[in-house]
Amino acid sequence: MSRILMAAAALLLTAATPAVHAADDYVTNADEIVKAADWAKAEVVTLKLDEHSYSPNKVTLKAGQPYKLVLKDEGEEKHYFTAPEFFKAIATRKVEVGLAEIKAPYFKAFELKPKGELTLFFVAVTKGTYTPYCSIEDHRKKGMEATIVIE
Numbered sequence: 001m002s003r004i005l006m007a008a009a010a011l012l013l014t015a016a017t018p019a020v021h022a023a024d025d026y027v028t029n030a031d032e033i034v035k036a037a038d039w040a041k042a043e044v045v046t047l048k049l050d051e052h053s054y055s056p057n058k059v060t061l062k063a064g065q066p067y068k069l070v071l072k073d074e075g076e077e078k079h080y081f082t083a084p085e086f087f088k089a090i091a092t093r094k095v096e097v098g099l100a101e102i103k104a105p106y107f108k109a110f111e112l113k114p115k116g117e118l119t120l121f122f123v124a125v126t127k128g129t130y131t132p133y134c135s136i137e138d139h140r141k142k143g144m145e146a147t148i149v150i151e
């Protein structure tokens with residue numbers, strides 16, 4: 001590589017957005033919490049999405065308890081489960097979608113198409129009240145907001 005090219009490459013590298021580590025707001029020791037949980041005792045909670053509500057629209061969870069949250073779009077349209085604050089309050093294990101599993105430290109939102117379904121495996125961690133909502137157009141205004149309490 002010529003010197004000019006190398007200099008250009010170095011410049012590009014330094015100009016790139018620097019990585020910021022530790023999303024401090026999220027549960028940083030999620031792996032540890034997930035590993036310690038007794039998944040045989042995981043509780044299944046089902047949340048259905050349609051036009052324009054979540055049902056049930058209030059869910060109460062216990063801190064320290066593992067859960068499988070099943071989200072199902074039973075409507076005619078696609079809907080979102082947008083819940084950045086809720087995702088910060090849990091230790092995420094994985095998401096199952098059909099025959100696939102997604103292992104990621106945390107999420108911000110899920111989009112479900114009509115008849116779409118996914119299962120979020122997590123341990124409830126931080127006590128508080130969270131309000132997942134549908135971020136599509138005016139769906140939230142029309143009633144697509146749920147309350148999840150971790151106590």
Ligand SMILES: [Cu+2]
Binds near residue numbers: 052079080134139
């Ligand atoms: Cu919606």
